[in-house]
Amino acid sequence: MFVTFEGVDGSGKTTIMEALACELRAQGHKVCATREPGGSALGKSLRELLLHTETKITKRAELLLFLADRAEHVATVIKPALAAGQVVLCDRYIDSTLCYQGYGRGLELNELRFLNSVATANLFPDLTLVLDVPIEIGLKRALSRADSSNTCRFEQEALQFHAKVRQGYLEEAAISPRFRVVDASQAFSQVLASCRAHLLSHLASC
Numbered sequence: 001m002f003v004t005f006e007g008v009d010g011s012g013k014t015t016i017m018e019a020l021a022c023e024l025r026a027q028g029h030k031v032c033a034t035r036e037p038g039g040s041a042l043g044k045s046l047r048e049l050l051l052h053t054e055t056k057i058t059k060r061a062e063l064l065l066f067l068a069d070r071a072e073h074v075a076t077v078i079k080p081a082l083a084a085g086q087v088v089l090c091d092r093y094i095d096s097t098l099c100y101q102g103y104g105r106g107l108e109l110n111e112l113r114f115l116n117s118v119a120t121a122n123l124f125p126d127l128t129l130v131l132d133v134p135i136e137i138g139l140k141r142a143l144s145r146a147d148s149s150n151t152c153r154f155e156q157e158a159l160q161f162h163a164k165v166r167q168g169y170l171e172e173a174a175i176s177p178r179f180r181v182v183d184a185s186q187a188f189s190q191v192l193a194s195c196r197a198h199l200l201s202h203l204a205s206c
């Protein structure tokens, strides 16, 4: 099973995903917990470039770097883990590209859908949990956890950019059955319980 976690910066998906990975392992599942950008060996260098470079990057170059990261990640990490029967939990995937580079930066959505399918050789998640939180709350969390000298290029974007990204997730979730939207402004235990319920009900149906 391949599950992705999505949401605006500071939505809490990384912490939730780590907690669920521990629970699944404790239940005897083999779990591969990974992330984008940066889940492969090549990806570690691309992540640094994508999130922390001071060099200005055009939106198409940025897009292609995220896609290169994804292509490598799918081929060297995600597909082998799925083939070995592991549950793959991935912090960000194709929908981050649609929402950040598409809804956020304004690149054409259908072009991005096509390029995502090229990068992944058509590997789509079975389930996508969108942790939805008002952007002011998300950004406050993201900026408070980041060392102020180390905020990423996206956290520095204007509120309007993040509002478009959030809207993108909600629109995508409304048109595809693989999404579940979880209210991530609730207490951590409640967010975790909702995500766990979606994950277990999906696992049971596999």
Ligand code: TYD
Pocket (backbone or CB within 6 Å): 008, 009, 010, 011, 014, 036, 037, 051, 066, 092, 093, 094, 096, 097, 098, 100, 101, 142, 152, 154, 155
């Ligand atoms: P990360 O530190 O992983 O952020 P978070 O902890 O909030 O998930 O940084 C990833 C950043 O990269 C995040 O701001 C979203 C952005 N991103 C894209 O713009 N497009 C993509 O395809 C991916 C995977 C991430």
